[in-house]
Amino acid sequence: MRWTIKPKPAQKNIDQLSKDLKVDGLVAQLLLQRGITTYDEAKSFFRPQLSHLHDPFLMKDMDKAVARIESAMANNENILVYGDYDVDGTTSVALLSSYLLEQYPNVATYIPDRYTEGYGVSIQGINFASDNDFTLIIALDCGVKAIEQVAYAKENGIDFIICDHHRPGKMLPDAVAILDPKREDCQYPYKEICGCGVGFKLIQALTLKHGGDIDELIPYLDLVATAIGADIVPITGENRVLAYYGLHVINSNPRIGFKAIINQIKKKSLTITDVVFIIAPRINAAGRMEHGQHAVNLLVETDFNSAEKFAAAIEQFNLDRRNLDQQITEEALVQIQENEEENRFTSVVYDENWHKGVIGIVASRLTETYYRPTLVFTKSGEKLAASARSVKGFDVYNALEGCSNCLEQFGGHKYAAGLTLLENQYETFKAQFEKVVSESIDPSLLEPDLAIDAKIELHQIDDKLLRIINQFAPFGPGNMTPVFMAEKLQDTGYGKGVGEDEKHIKLSVFQKGAPAFGAIGFNLGDRLDRIKNKNSFDAVFSLDENEWNGKTSIQLKLRDIR
Structure with a gap:
């Protein structure tokens, strides 16, 4: 992943908002990064009211x-x-x-x-x-x-x-x-x-x-x-x-x-x-x-x-969906590995027997794997239907507009869309979609970007900070969970692989002059060697609560390690 630290607001603005709200400078920085610059805006953010809805x-x-x-x-x-x-x-x-x-x-x-x-x-x-x-x-x-x-x-x-x-x-x-x-x-x-x-x-x-x-x-x-x-x-x-x-x-x-x-x-x-x-x-x-x-x-x-x-x-429909989703994702990955030439900017796959109800989920899975605009096609009556998914920063709807001469119909959003076309247009569309994307996408968007709100020291983390961050919720696009970066961390020696095939890691990390925190890294099992033997490493994480034996503690939810 490409680590990108968001620009830090001007120190005078951090100091002013910190003073107005009587909060730590780090909290003021997080609010400013979300476009919240005044006491009244912060009040609306932390205490949403139905009266704030538009006429x-x-x-x-x-x-x-x-x-x-x-x-x-x-x-x-x-x-x-x-x-x-x-x-x-x-x-x-x-x-x-x-x-x-x-x-x-x-x-x-x-x-x-x-x-x-x-x-x-x-x-x-x-x-x-x-x-x-x-x-x-x-x-x-x-x-x-x-x-x-x-x-x-x-x-x-x-x-x-x-x-x-x-x-x-x-x-x-x-x-x-x-x-x-x-x-x-x-x-x-x-x-x-x-x-x-x-x-x-x-x-x-x-x-x-x-x-x-x-x-x-x-x-x-x-x-x-x-x-x-x-x-x-x-x-x-x-x-x-x-x-x-x-x-x-x-x-x-x-x-x-x-x-x-x-x-x-x-x-x-x-x-x-x-x-x-x-x-x-x-x-x-x-x-x-x-x-x-x-x-x-x-x-x-x-x-x-x-x-x-x-x-x-x-619930039974959902279980059936999960099984199909897993099966079709595996088949689609094989198709990409076997048939696609290198240096492609898109993934486009098709099988007439794939279940139309899960191709959108499969497209999302493939996008996570190869990180490029992706379409998954299946047969739908006399036509082919597809679900499209995109990567952060690239408008797949606009790309489909650039291929509209091949399409019967399409609709959707910047990051997700659906379309249908005649079967004899499939190869033409596939080539044209690759051409449109390759000529319009910034190549840096084909590498996952990990946006970091702030670089911090572990000693800045305490219960009060977590309580305030929890009040930032509900989280989602435009108001993502705050993500932090800390440097020169070490594992206490507890670090181990956990879960099926040890695909996750669980560890206890410390930084010079700060207490240790428990940490969990989902799907980061392959990084275990990097933190063994008390090797120094940097980490990107969000803050989470961990409940164990009736006790609650702060836990670092790791996003990446290097």
Whole structure:
């Protein structure tokens, strides 16, 4: 890994903020690096308030969306809440449908089948709406590029409200309202909310319109926090407020469906990391292995016994997903090793038998291994479908735009996207994608970058520092866990390999003039020789708590050693 120490703010600014907040200079430095420069900004950071949320009517078309929903209710129309099959989509559908059903009965949900319909708004879904007398579809986490589908719906007497957060194309669908902060003509102050976040702004607007209070919506924030974590959006601004309160709901009074999942994993208090790696994969597994509607059923369930049955089924989907993910990753790695020439800037692999539901996860695994923009293709009906993943600093969506002449459709974000193409275009696309990436990527981005907040001495670490750092949470893009570097460390002689095949290391480190700290390095087992015999080494780490025999101590969570 390439170690990069973030620029240190001006000392006078550190001293001033340290004085204003009555905190250590190191804490002031960490806050300044996060763009927090004043007492008031620090207060908002450490004590997020729902009152900090923006007025939802600042979002383009919000007034039109609210008016159309009110009209549908007044005229006794059937409303179909339609969403993507991933975590962001299913939580969005659960959020909006359960909110609307609190006050109006004629509401149903629809999740497209990943395999027969694919991503986004489908003709099949619109036919379902037409056959069942729905006259309004509210699409969540999809739809901003569904020009033909929305036109088809209009021909069949069905209106659309779109709640999306993906980048629009050059044209917008002919919908009644398009709520998307990434619209060029949308002046909404915060652009990075996820699909479920846009859905939340819609129910916030509906609540405000009827004289309600934001506190009424707190029970929905467990869904929003889960979507924020799963969709890897920045945990800054509104997202930070929503994630902060949503985590509190998850840990204090979660909805029945979440309670059923938490009971299975038997974990007392969940962080945003737990949501990302424990809750989200289970919700996602339904759409990957069977059907996303299973996830919606779990998330809206109000009977605990029924929820437990749904959760047990989803747990099995997740186990199946993990087995497939491991198998396909191994096959893809072999394909890369056997078929790819050296000095490539991309990894593109294909097997018609790979399970479409896990190719996104496999793409992430391959990116971690080879650290370059990666696509994993499989057969999807008459076409090929792929999931794309990128490396830090490189916009894979823009790279796909540069290959759009080969593609049937594509969509997504800077670091993750999906696409389809005709099978006879595969080799052409593969060559063109390599060309576009090789001509536009900074070669330094092909080496993992380990960003370090500050170089410190071990004697600076104490319980007070850890308590303050814990208040920086929830962590995520835009507000990552503080990472430190310390030099000239030594192991006390305790260091050893642990875990299966000793792929992790556990040690006790000290620095001249400072007490020893326990340390754990996951997937750093191959570095054991570097710390043996009290060799001096540098380390990059975050701070963690270790509980053992009822005692809690500070532990260094090692990221890298040299």
